[in-house]
Amino acid sequence: MSFLYREYHDGPDPLAPPYDVRSALDEMGDAILSGSTPLDALRDLLRRGLPGAPDRRGLDDLLRQVRRRRRELRDNTRLDGTLEQARALLDKAIGQERAELFPDPSDDARFRESALDALPSDTARAIQELSEYDWRSGAARRTFEELRDLLRREVLDSRFRGMREALANPDPAAMERVRQMMSDLNEMLDRDARGQHTEDDFAEFMRKYGDMFPENPRNLEELVDQLARRAAAAQRLMASLTPAQREELAALMEQTLEQAGLAEQMRRLGDSLHARRPDLAWGTPERVSGDDPTGMGDAVTALEELADLSDLESALRQDYPGAGLDDVDEDAVRRALGRSAVDDLEALRRIERELEAQGYLRRNRGKLELTPKAVRRLGETALRRVFAHLDAGRRGDHDQRDAGTAGELTGSSRPWRFGDEQPIDVVRTVINGVRRTGRASSGAVRLTVDDFEVAETERRSAAAVCLLVDLSYSMALRGTWASAKQTALALQSLVASKFPQDAVQIIGFSNYARVLLPDELAGLEWDMVQGTNLHHALVIAGRHLDRHPDFEPVVLVVTDGEPTAHLMRNGVPRFEWPPSAETLSLTLAEVDKMTRRKATINVFMLAADDRLREFVDEVARRNGGRVFSPSADRLGEYVVSDFLHTRRAR
Structure with missing residues (x-):
């Protein structure tokens, strides 16, 4: 057996990996x-x-x-193409008839010429009068029949897509079949309106007339939708013509349908479709500006597609x-x-x-x-981006995915105790089992709880981490708000993944301060209020440190402005700008308390204002912390790097 393989084209690749x-x-x-x-x-x-x-x-x-x-x-698209074609064929037929009559000196020839001269200028009325005319010229008769066939095909094609091809051969039997289809269709719609329609009725209708519906509807509703959209497009075509063109084309259509014996059936169908789909844009004009004439059926198809x-x-x-x-x-x-x-x-x-x-x-x-899962993912992504900019070789702060976050391995091991989280020392565990039981004849080693040993790691002290983030409106104005949130998420993710023993608290501050939960951090918006209440934020951070007295204190402040608000004794924030002496005094008093807690405050300054620089320099002098002035796009790198530096130093 032989097999032939080629590129798959029918839809999405079935062997493609699952979407991430x-x-x-x-x-x-x-x-x-x-x-x-x-x-x-x-x-x-x-x-x-x-x-x-x-x-x-x-x-x-x-x-x-x-x-x-x-x-x-x-x-x-040009909507009057059928009118132009009809006029051209009419003029051609009249010209051919005149050429036949001109050499004839008889009175009959002159009478016929006068009849042609008296034809109305309106195309529809001229065609109607010539329908009873006895053509002397065979060529003119054929041209006139071509004109009538054209109108019949275009008018029906404007209502039934593909009817033009069905009537390409001017066979009386074909027209009789169209009349029977229209009658059966209206009868089926009437039965459906009375609630008597069945799927078998539709199947029988499609068996008889399916070739007239190239879109191959699957049920009556699809058929109604297709016919209604096309009928609405035909009305939009009429509405888009000039009044004179509209009147002339409407007369041609009416005359053609009357001659074909379809006028009454077409009116019934139009009323039924309009009642079923009144939501369509019936009669709404469409602006088109094509140069080449377009047949009526093609014009309706174009307008139908334009509506879609x-x-x-x-x-x-x-x-x-x-x-x-x-x-x-x-x-x-x-x-x-x-x-x-x-x-x-x-x-x-x-x-x-x-x-x-x-x-x-x-x-x-x-x-x-x-969801919290999404917030964790955003934090992990933010952390990966931060580590991508850090010098992993020099700092050692690369993205670590394996075990060992509890500390560095010392090379020694000890017996396992309940609750230990250190990695199992597999080699020494197996050796203990062999020593205890000896080698079994089957080669298997049976282990008991007493055989297990864990690899010892260096003791890593826990830290109480406070990240104070400015939520004031100026952060949004300066374009630093997104970086501040991304930094907070990255730090939260870092502590959760590498330092699970640490207690981290993120505090946002504007006119007052509040603790921010990880789940609400990503969707957090800036506060459109006045005030940068670092005083209140330091008070809340101090409470967090006091709840963890045995933890190493880490305080990080991200801000773009000096303190302009403080919390009064009654719990109401007070704003003043320029900063009042009371605001600065109370804020620095909280800085001094942090110093007594042995908590170093490192400030990340996102603006170069002179008053802000003077304030943070005073904080550094009193507390011994450091001041950084990173750009917004490197804020996360600075904060995470400083946190890791602080943890290693501790």
Whole structure:
């Protein structure tokens, strides 16, 4: 047996690896840390698409394609093409008849010429009068029949897509079949309105007339939708013409349907479709500006596609309340942009589904929120970014994924005790089992609890860590707010992963201070209030240190302004700018208390104001801590590096 392999084209690659939704969360993380809500960040991601998936388009890419297609249709569609073709064929038939009559000197020839001269200028009325005319010229008769065939095909094609091909051969039996189809269709719709329609009725209808419906509807509702959209497009075509063109074309259509015996059936169908789909844009004019005449059927197809593209553009913009990807019609995407665009849309929907299914997003009272798992992921990502900028070789602060966070190995071991978290010394454990039991005949070694030994590590002291983050509005104005949140998340993640014995507390301060929980940190927004109350933040930090008297104290302050508020005895914050002597005095008093607790305060200054520099220099003089002035994009690197330096020194 032989096998032939080729590239797979029918949809997404079935052998592609599972989608890693964490990369999507990382992309959302930057926007969330900058102040966007999770919902806005998700929408931005869906609009852009994932940078790591260049073969997948976002909503903006799909939207650009839709708009480009709309421009092409508008620039290449001219709605009066059928009228122009009808006039041209009419003039050709009359010219051929005159050429036949001119050489004839008889009175009959002159009478016929006068009849041709008296024809009305209106194309529809001229065609109606000539329908009873006895043509002398065989060529003129054939041209006139061509004109009538053209109108019959275009009028029916404007209501039934593909009817033009079905009537390409002017066979009376074909027209009789069209009349019977229209009658059966209206009867089926009437039965459905009475609640008597069955699936067998539709199957029988499609068995008889399926070749007239190239879109191959699967049920009556799909058929009604297809016919209604096309009928609405035909009405939009009429509304888009000038009044004179509209009147002339309407007369031609009415005359053609009457001659074909379809006028009454077409009116019944139009009324039924309008009643079933009143939501469609019936009679709304469409602006087009093509140069080449377009036949009526093709013009209706273009307007139908323009309506689909307009609805699709609205859905892809996602700029209305309650918008979601489920609002995007997959069939409309397939018709407008092809199968690959449907695959792109499904990939975007998978992002949204997987973020919730894998526990990164949740909906609370209709509001999209980050879960604790997502916050931990953002912290890990922030920490990886910080370590990526640190000199791992010199500092030794690389991303460590294996065991050993409790301390460095000393090379010795001791018997295992209940509650030990140190790694098992496998070699010495097995040796103890062999010594106790000897080598078994089967070669197996049986171990007991007494055989286990653990590798000893250096003792690592616990630390009480306080990170004080400025939440004032100036942080947002200077563009440092996202960096401050990312730094706080990175420090939280570092302590949780490498120093689990430490007690970390993140304190935000503006007009007053408050403890920030890790789960609320990512979605935290700046406070649009006056005041930088470092005094209150130091008071809360002092309480945290006092609750852990045996822990090594670590205090880190991130701010872009000098203290301008303090907490009064009644618990109400008081703001003054420039800073009052009382505010500075109370804040420095808390600095002195930290010094007595042997807590070094390191300040990360995000602005170069003279008053701020004077204040932090005074803090350093009193406390012995250090002052850093990093740029916003290197804040996380400075804070994490300083924390690690402090921990090693301790």
